[in-house]
Amino acid sequence: xxxxxxxxxxxxxxxxxxxxxxxxxxxxxxxxxxxxxxxxxxxxxxxxxxxxxxxxxxxxxxxxxxxxxxxxxxxxxxxxxxxxxxxxxxxxxxxxxxxxxxxxxxxxxxxxxxxxxxxxxxxxxxxxxxxxxxxxxxxxxxxxxxxxxxxxxxxxxxxxxxxxxxxxxxxxxxxxxxxxxxxxxxxxxxxxxxx
Numbered sequence: 525x526x527x528x529x530x531x532x533x534x535x536x537x538x539x540x541x542x543x544x545x546x547x548x549x550x551x552x553x554x555x556x557x558x559x560x561x562x563x564x565x566x567x568x569x570x571x572x573x574x575x576x577x578x579x580x581x582x583x584x585x586x587x588x589x590x591x592x593x594x595x596x597x598x599x600x601x602x603x604x605x606x607x608x609x610x611x612x613x614x615x616x617x618x619x620x621x622x623x624x625x626x627x628x629x630x631x632x633x634x635x636x637x638x639x640x641x642x643x644x645x646x647x648x649x650x651x652x653x654x655x656x657x658x659x660x661x662x663x664x665x666x667x668x669x670x671x672x673x674x675x676x677x678x679x680x681x682x683x684x685x686x687x688x689x690x691x692x693x694x695x696x697x698x699x700x701x702x703x704x705x706x707x708x709x710x711x712x713x714x715x716x717x718x719x
Contacts, residue, residue, distance in 0.1 A: 528659070529666045530650035533582075536574055536673070537643045543567035544639065548632050564617050565711060568610055569678045571639075575603050576676030576695055578646065579686040581669040586649040587687075589656045599645045600686050606638035607682035614679070678702040678711075 543566055550563040583599055586592035609631075615623040616631050623631075654662065677698040684694040705711075 527650060527654040527662060529582075529653055529662045529669070530647070532666045532669065533646050533650050537639075537646065540567065540571050540574060540639065543570055544632070544635060548628075551628050561617060564613065568614055568617075568680070571606070571610060572678055572680045573673045573676040575607060575642070575680070576699075577669050577673035578642075579603060579691060580672040580676070580695055581665065582646070582649060582653075583687055585665055586653060589652065592649065592652055592656075595645070595649055595652065596687070599642075599649060602638065602641045602645045603686060604682045606635070606642050607680035609634040609638045610680035611682060675699060678706055 543563075547560075547564040547567045550560045579600070583596050586599070587596045612623055612626070613631050613635055616626055616628065653665065657665070677695060679698070679702045681694070681698050684698065685691040686694075
């Protein structure tokens, strides 16, 4: 049996890694500042939405199966670590004074490190879910996850609740607020897939 959920997660993480590499290369090329910002924002948006989808759908699902409850805190801590790194990248990208002198290699290095940790945690929960769920429930979970990603917030929010009722409410409010701010700032949040 092919684990459709593991494949979905793997494909999304590969796309995120590709977007990260494009953002890094854009900084090193002679591209315009707008192009550089679009590449980096594409990565920030896609990653924020992915992490919100994991928090909304996959973390609760794994917490309900045998042996999964112990993995959820590790997953959430890794998500928060990556979100903190994304906040720093966004601050550096938009010229926040407290991050202006921080080298881009250091910023992207932190993002890479935390993205690897998230990928490892997600692979672990996907394997656990595959061991305990049948093909039908895995497919349904994958579909719920994909829908959650599309509707998720477009910015990282590491200091808000990630799980439970408070997490659901926080994600819903942040998704709406993020879209309003994206519109005000003229931030492009619907980008084609990374090539």
